[in-house]
Amino acid sequence: MSTSRLQHIKDHLLGEYTCAEMAAPYSPLTTHVLNTGMGVPGAHMALSLHRMDPSTSLWNLLTTGTTNDDGRCPGLITRETFTPAVYKMRFETGQYWESLGETSFYPYVEIVFTITDHSQKFHVPLLCSRFSYTTYRGS
Amino acid sequence: MSSTLPNSPLTTFVLNTGDGVPGARMALSLHRLDSLLVIWNLVTVGTTDEDGRCPGLITTKAFTPGMYKMRFETGQYWESLGHNSFYPYVEIVFTITNPNERFHLPLLLSRFSYSTYRGS
Numbered sequence: 001m002s003t004s005r006l007q008h009i010k011d012h013l014l015g016e017y018t019c020a021e022m023a024a025p026y027s028p029l030t031t032h033v034l035n036t037g038m039g040v041p042g043a044h045m046a047l048s049l050h051r052m053d054p055s056t057s058l059w060n061l062l063t064t065g066t067t068n069d070d071g072r073c074p075g076l077i078t079r080e081t082f083t084p085a086v087y088k089m090r091f092e093t094g095q096y097w098e099s100l101g102e103t104s105f106y107p108y109v110e111i112v113f114t115i116t117d118h119s120q121k122f123h124v125p126l127l128c129s130r131f132s133y134t135t136y137r138g139s
Numbered sequence: 140m141s142s143t144l145p146n147s148p149l150t151t152f153v154l155n156t157g158d159g160v161p162g163a164r165m166a167l168s169l170h171r172l173d174s175l176l177v178i179w180n181l182v183t184v185g186t187t188d189e190d191g192r193c194p195g196l197i198t199t200k201a202f203t204p205g206m207y208k209m210r211f212e213t214g215q216y217w218e219s220l221g222h223n224s225f226y227p228y229v230e231i232v233f234t235i236t237n238p239n240e241r242f243h244l245p246l247l248l249s250r251f252s253y254s255t256y257r258g259s
Contacts, residue, residue: 107206137252
């Protein structure tokens with residue numbers, strides 16, 4: 001068995017996915033990154049989704065991904081995996097600004113949120129510039 | 140938290156945009172990343188006053204270049220007002236390269252949204 005196939009199986013066994021591997025397109029959790037400094041989508045920004053394990057208070061990595069040209073990242077999580085819990089979305093904003101040749105005040109942005117009713121849809125956007133950011137709960 | 144030196148080079152201001160009032164009596168803490176051990180060292184704990192401010196966060200001497208984190212206990216705050224909130228807490232991580240400047244790190248907050256910016 002090839003090394004990459006073994007790694008793929010290992011990743012699935014450990015429950016860690018990349019956005020591209022998610023078969024279900026309709027994730028109950030979505031995001032959208034907007035570069036408000038330049039008035040463009042926040043494209044090709046690395047991000048990750050984590051869930052807090054309540055017994056250990058440790059963060060478990062669920063998904064890694066990169067936003068597309070539109071600043072979106074489909075397939076973040078499946079409905080089955082989206083259990084009530086505390087989640088964290090981490091956006092690699094520092095890397096993003098660096099790739100555009102700019103510095104930024106924030107090396108990364110982490111947004112921690114609580115999901116109690118997992119039958120709803122949740123939209124966790126990030127509007128960011130080099131020196132400011134905003135988020136809100138959408139649906 | 141000591142406020143003997145009122146002119147902290149780092150200041151904050153919490154605004155409850157949901158109710159249109161200052162974010163008063165919110166617990167917060169300032170941390171600095173120990174780059175060698177890659178852990179967060181607690182620098183200051185405090186609570187915002189009636190005006191949503193927290194004077195005396197750090198002294199000029201202690202304000203060395205590095206990565207800092209301001210943690211706001213927003214979940215507790217909304218709970219004390221009898222509400223739930225989408226965010227259990229808010230952490231803002233920022234980099235200080237030139238500690239000779241003044242940095243203002245406000246938090247504009249509702250139950251379902253928040254915003255911050257680098258002011259001075």
